[in-house]
Amino acid sequence: MMNGYVRQWWKEAVVYQIYPRSFQDSNGDGIGDLPGITSRLDYLKELGVDVLWLSPHYDSPNADNGYDIRDYRKVMHEFGTMQDFDDLLAGVKSRGMRLIVDLVANHTSDEHAWFVESRKSKENAFRDYYLWRPGKVGPAGELLPPNNFGSAFSGSAWTLDPVTGEYYLHLFAQKQPDLNWDNPQVREEVYDLMRFWLDKGVNGFRMDVIPFISKDAAFPDVLPHESQVHINANGPHLHEYLREMNDRVLSHYDCMTVGEAHGITIEDTPQLVDERRHELNMIFNFDTVRLNRDGRNWRQWSLPELKAIYARQDVALGKHSWNTIFLANHDNPRLVSAFGDDSPEFRVPSAKLLATMLLTLKGTPYLYQGDEIGMTNHPFQSIEEYEDIEAKNAWKHDVLTGRESADHYLANLGKVSRDHARTPMQWDSSANAGFTTASKPWLAVNPNFQGINAAQAVADPNSVYRYTQRLLALRQSTRAFVYGDYEDLAPGHPSLFLYARTLGDERYVIALNFSRERVALPESVATGRVALSNLEGTLSELKGWEARIVLA
Incomplete structure (x- = not known):
């Protein structure tokens, strides 16, 4: 312990x-x-x-x-x-x-041997390895998915399989059928x-x-x-x-x-x-x-x-x-x-x-x-430069259907894409x-x-x-960073993240400046021995994006 x-x-x-x-x-x-x-x-x-x-x-x-x-x-x-x-x-x-x-x-995968067998017939021994459901009839007599679940990769989470006329669930891509864990x-x-x-x-x-x-x-x-x-x-x-x-x-x-x-x-x-x-x-x-x-x-x-x-x-x-x-x-x-x-x-x-x-x-x-x-x-x-299925499916679902402009979609993708x-x-x-x-x-x-x-x-x-x-070497030799108590010393500060890790008599203060501007440090954390820092600075302030670990 x-x-x-x-x-x-x-x-x-x-x-x-x-x-x-x-x-x-x-x-x-x-x-x-x-x-x-x-x-x-x-x-x-x-x-x-x-x-x-x-x-x-x-x-x-x-x-x-x-x-x-x-x-x-x-x-x-x-x-x-x-x-x-x-x-x-x-x-x-x-x-x-x-x-x-x-x-x-x-x-x-839908190419897994279990699913290859499962889709062959409703009586197949592997049928219950996956989640198959009949569709429901819509107001105009059309066949609809069993419920309104959406796929994480756009579109419905249900795909109709023509072999048996039932839908299988895939919370992700069509080629990723969900297993039936109740089996x-x-x-x-x-x-x-x-x-x-x-x-x-x-x-x-x-x-x-x-x-x-x-x-x-x-x-x-x-x-x-x-x-x-x-x-x-x-x-x-x-x-x-x-x-x-x-x-x-x-x-x-x-x-x-x-x-x-x-x-x-x-x-x-x-x-x-x-x-x-x-x-x-x-x-x-x-x-x-x-x-x-x-x-x-x-x-x-x-x-x-x-x-x-x-x-x-x-x-x-x-x-x-x-x-x-x-x-x-x-x-x-x-x-x-x-x-x-x-x-x-x-x-x-x-x-x-x-x-x-x-x-x-x-x-x-x-x-x-x-x-x-x-x-x-x-x-x-x-969009041609991306490989991610999530990005390509959302392009088809949102841009090619006119729900979103190509410029807006690509600008946003440039910040959030998994391909980065x-x-x-x-x-x-x-x-x-x-x-x-x-x-x-x-x-x-x-x-x-x-x-x-x-x-x-x-x-x-x-x-x-x-x-x-x-x-990494400092963390490996300092159990306070693993098992020490955590205390946020300035929760409301807009650019400084100041927190302490304390284990017994050992107390470290970590001071991080999440901005390009110099920021003054509170007197209470501007003392101690610097164990590690990413920039050369003074104890009273942090330079832009400066990080400092102090043994208090």
């Missing part, structure tokens, strides 16, 4: 997310792969992260970049072979790191594939849209005042199934679990992560990373809003629950472009400031590939940033790669990479 918390390795770890398609291509086909990741493990070990999170590597037709799985026990052929996975896992472990993989168990055979299939990967040696799972697994079998319409996402995330048997999963699988391994939890409020988080409930270790709450969003549209956000979320999390999650700290991943724009200042003058200091915050707040930090060198959003200009995070990792200043020897990578490299790349960052002692490395 420490400060009332049960000590766990995953609480003390820092996780680094790898998007395999965009990390490193080893065979010149323009697509990142597992041997490419293995070749870069020393870079990650030197950075100082503890756990690597591998986004989906399974066999997939790639309707949604691997989140539509055709075979859970097979590696995607573009990424390599099972031997390549085993080599990667061995390389991770030999360097003293751990590996977690994605568990995508709400839905499969105990489906649950056992999922538990068995989890055992397969855990027995292979992986250290846990990031669980894709895991709160969506339980549905109200009656499928009533979403009413105007209701949120479909909230309904999807609070099905009638969710906690029953998670406890069963824990009992049948997770409790038998020393592993970590983190659930992607759209629709779960901060206040409801302990229902999934309180260790006395035996469900998950932690979840991703999206109130912070989507603070700059109003639905699919970009919105201006304020620092007091961000601080208020962290304060709510601290209150809601007691000594028996654990938090995640993140502001970027494969589904969101680049960290420094979304929450920092990606101008030439302030990109580096603001990237360092954000790293300072992520690695000193209360919870397990998650870093996304490329953020350790300050990669930025890509300057996409046309998926552009190839910028390794050096050679062609295609050293990501691939192919003439054309699967997604365009950001044209700023000659000035922003890993080789340059590793060689520069003042780079974002080297600063993050020092931060």
Whole structure:
């Protein structure tokens, strides 16, 4: 125990997310792969992260970049072979790191053997593996979907299958039919594939849209005042199934679990992560990373809003629950472009400031590939340059139907698109940033790669990479940043984020200036020994985008 918390390795770890398609291509086909990741493990070990999170590597037709799985026990052929996975896992472990993989168990690909069988007839043995319903008759005698659920990727969440004349549910793309978790055979299939990967040696799972697994079998319409996402995330048997999963699988391994939890409020988080409930270790709450969003549209956000979320999390999650700290991943724009200042003058200091915050707040930090060198959003200009199914479907649904102008849609997409995070990792200043020897990578490299790349960052002692490395070392040696109490010292300040992390007699004050202007510090925090800072300054004030950690 420490400060009332049960000590766990995953609480003390820092996780680094790898998007395999965009990390490193080893065979010149323009697509990142597992041997490419293995070749870069020393870079990650030197950075100082503890756990690597591998986004989906399974066999997939790639309707949604691997989140539509055709075979859970097979590696995607573009990424390599099972031997390549085993080599990667061995390389991770030999360097003293751990590996977690994605568990995508709400839905499969429509090319999965289960669904191929399920759609053949209503009597098929696999029919009940998915959610099939008859349509309903509309006012003009037309056939309508079973209810008014919308897909996260535009349009209805139901597709009529002509073979049997019934609709199947897909909360995401048409090629991602939802599994029927009320069928105990489906649950056992999922538990068995989890055992397969855990027995292979992986250290846990990031669980894709895991709160969506339980549905109200009656499928009533979403009413105007209701949120479909909230309904999807609070099905009638969710906690029953998670406890069963824990009992049948997770409790038998020393592993970590983190659930992607759209629709779960901060206040409801302990229902999934309180260790006395035996469900998950932690979840991703999206109130912070989507603070700059109003639905699919970009919105201006304020620092007091961000601080208020962290304060709510601290209150809601007691000594028996654990938090995640993140502001970027494969589904969101680049960290420094979304929450920092990606101008030439302030990109580096603001990237360092954000790293300072992520690695000193209360919870397990998650870093996304490329953020350790300050990669930025890509300057996409046309819809043809995007690859993301969400962007392309929304273009068809909103722009081609006249609901939204092309200019407005593209301007907004330039700020919020998932493709910003998926552009190839910028390794050096050679062609295609050293990501691939192919003439054309699967997604365009950001044209700023000659000035922003890993080789340059590793060689520069003042780079974002080297600063993050020092931060990681400081966090690893400072338990106050893991188990210490959290106190916001200036919740209403418009540009200063000042907070303390206290463990016993050890107290650190973290001072962050989220603006380009110099800001005076309160006398109460302008003293102490500076443990780390991103700029040279005076104790009485912070320069623009200055970050400082002070041992008070």
